[in-house]
Amino acid sequence: MVLKSTRSPGADASGLFRRPRLVMRAKRIEEIPTIIAQTKTYPTPVRIVGADYSQTRCVGGDGGTTVDTSALDRILELGETTVRAQAGVRIGTLVRALAERNQELALTPEMGHISVGALAVTTCPQASQTGGMAQLSSLVTELKLITPQGKMMTVTERDRDLMRVLRSSFGLLGVVHEVVLRVQPMVPVRIDYQVASLREFTARFPGIVDAPGALRLHISPFNDRIIVERRTQEDVDNSSRSGIWQIRNSVMRNVLPAFGSTVGSVLAAPGVRAAVVSGVQRALRATLDRAARGVVMYAHEWMRDLPQEAWKARYTYSLWAFPQNDFPKLLQAYFAFCKAHYKEHRYRCNVVNGASRLHQDRGSLFSVSHSGPMFTLEPSSTGEKGWDDFLIDFNDFAHRLGGTPTFNQTRALQPEHVAKAFGERAKLFRALRQRTDPLNRLRNSYFAYLLG
Ligand SMILES: Cc1cc2nc3c(=O)[nH]c(=O)nc-3n(C[C@H](O)[C@H](O)[C@H](O)COP(=O)(O)OP(=O)(O)OC[C@H]3O[C@@H](n4cnc5c(N)ncnc54)[C@H](O)[C@@H]3O)c2cc1C
Incomplete structure (x- = not known):
């Protein structure tokens, strides 16, 4: 067990306060029950940190003990239908190891730094191909965890209800x-692209959602522009390797970043920010010409790694999900909201907004597509002055229009947002958490505020 720091790190560049008193880097699993049991040596709350890339205070140290899982980094078993890994393994490492065996996860995020432990217990929605599988946690078939009482526990898919709850547990029910x-x-x-105005998008919407493939949208409210990116699975026999772009040339790396829709575009040197703001439309045009004939690639090729230090990821966003059926109407309201906000406060997001279509997925309690197919809406920014206020107003907007937030990717969340979006599911989780952790050993102020 390595003591990483006794100084309170405070807020980082993302503006998130963590403030643990101790940060312990667990090297062996057996150390974790000791940390949980010794309340005097290791102050409450005990919180777990994976890669520390969440957009909220869900890790939240609160003067307690933060357990860093990054040293638990072994892939234990690569099988024909499953892979077994320790909680600290980064998804990028895992996906690359699988690719060497011609295997992949059914959902591959664009960001490689997510830890396997966090993937299993948080909300990570991805543009999905089919029903039942729209959140990374739905890939989980087995979890090993240490309960708030320090007991070792194994849960498999056969414990369907328990698995659903654990997949949304954010370290509150145990340490995975x-x-x-x-x-x-x-x-x-x-990967194909279509560009549309909001009016065209609305008219084509039934066809867009009915055609096969995963959908990612790149939305520019001020230019009345929506780029529809469709990811369709190809027949393996029809795709020669020579037809597949290699990683250096891939769309995600070279094309999308050019118009600021993926993380890499705004992480680099100063000056890029301005380019993102002013060059969006020009880059977009070039992008569309280049990608017009469609590009074929493997999912692991669109994954990218952020800087090792999470705080260097200057790109920031927030995420709500909305029912698929009314999404064009919702976008219309969002465009109007963005314009009205700009008129009054002179602030607008300087990075193209993203959105993903999510099929229904009831695999986790706080799945944002629990009740049916949804689209996420992800206002994105480099976080300058005005962003925080924009998010407060955006949350009111999303809350009013029936949106569903997440605990790890929705910023400035309030208890009323949680209560309205999750209703009985939130109550169920609260009751369960109180029963399993009556002394609140694993709970921080963020979750106490939002969930009780
Ligand atoms: C720039 C940027 C780009 C992003 N891109 C994507 C993307 O493409 N796709 C996507 O899905 N998400 C994306 N995210 C969001 C991010 O993936 C999620 O917020 C994810 O939860 C972060 O993983 P992490 O390992 O950093 O978790 P952390 O922030 O370290 O932890 C998240 C939560 O899980 C708990 N936890 C972590 N490990 C464990 C464990 N072993 N046992 C119990 N509880 C645990 C923590 O206590 C905390 O509550 C992005 C974030 C950023 C900042």
């Missing part, structure tokens, strides 16, 4: 140290 994820043979993906 080992995870088994479902894997599949690698499938090439064709």
Whole structure:
């Protein structure tokens, strides 16, 4: 067990306060029950940190003990249908190891730094291909964890209800140290783009959502522009490797960043920010010409790594999800909201907003597509003055229009947002948490405020 720091790190560049008193880097699983049991040596709350990339205070140290899982970094078993890994393994490492065996996860995020432990217990929605699988945690078939009482526990998919709750537990019901994820043979993906005004998008919407493939949208409210990115699984036999762009040339790396829709575009040197703001439309045009014929690639090729230090990721965003059926109407309201906000406060997001279509996924209690197919809406920014206020107003907007937030990717969340969006599910989780952790050993002020 390595003591990493006794100084309170305070707020980082993302503006998030963590403030633990101790940060312990667990090297062996057996150390974690000791930390949980010794309340005098290791102050409450005991919170777990994976890669520390969440957009909220869900890790939240609160003068307690933060357990860093980054040293639990072994992939334990690569099988035909599953992979077993320790909680600290980064998803990028895992996905690359799978790709060497011509395997992949059914959902591959764009960001490689997510820890396997966090993936299993948080809300990470991804543009999905089919029903039942729209959040990374739905890939989990088995979890090994240490309960608030310090007991070792193994939960498999057969414990369906328990698994659903644990997949949304944010370290409040136990410390996950080992995870088994479902894997599949690698499938090439064709990526196509269509550009539309909001009016055109609305008219074409039924066809857009009914056609096969995962959907990611790149939305520019001030230019009345929506780029529809469709990721369609190709027949393996029809895709020669020579037809697949290699990582250096891939769309995600070179094309999308050019118009600021992915993380890399705003992480680099100063000056890039301005380019993102002013060059969006020009880059977009070039992008569309280049990508017009469609590009075929493997999912692991669109994954990218952020800087090792989470605080250097200057790119920031927030995420709510809205029912698929009314999404064009919702976008219309969002465009009007953005314009009205700009008129009054002279602030607008300087990075293209993202959105993903999510099929229904009831695999976790706080799944944002629990009740049916949804689209996320992700206002994005480099976080300058005005962003925090924008988010407060955006939350009111999203709350009013029936949006569903997340605990790790929705900023400035309030208890009323949680109560309205999750209703009985939030009550159920609260009751369960109180029963399993009556002394609140694992609970921080962030979750006490939002969930009780
Ligand atoms: C720039 C940027 C880009 C992003 N891109 C994507 C993306 O493409 N796709 C996507 O899905 N998400 C994306 N995210 C969001 C991010 O993936 C999620 O917030 C994710 O939860 C972060 O993983 P982490 O390992 O950093 O978790 P952390 O922030 O370290 O922890 C998240 C929560 O999980 C708990 N936790 C962590 N490990 C454990 C454990 N072993 N046992 C119990 N509880 C645990 C923590 O206590 C905390 O409550 C992005 C974030 C940023 C900042």
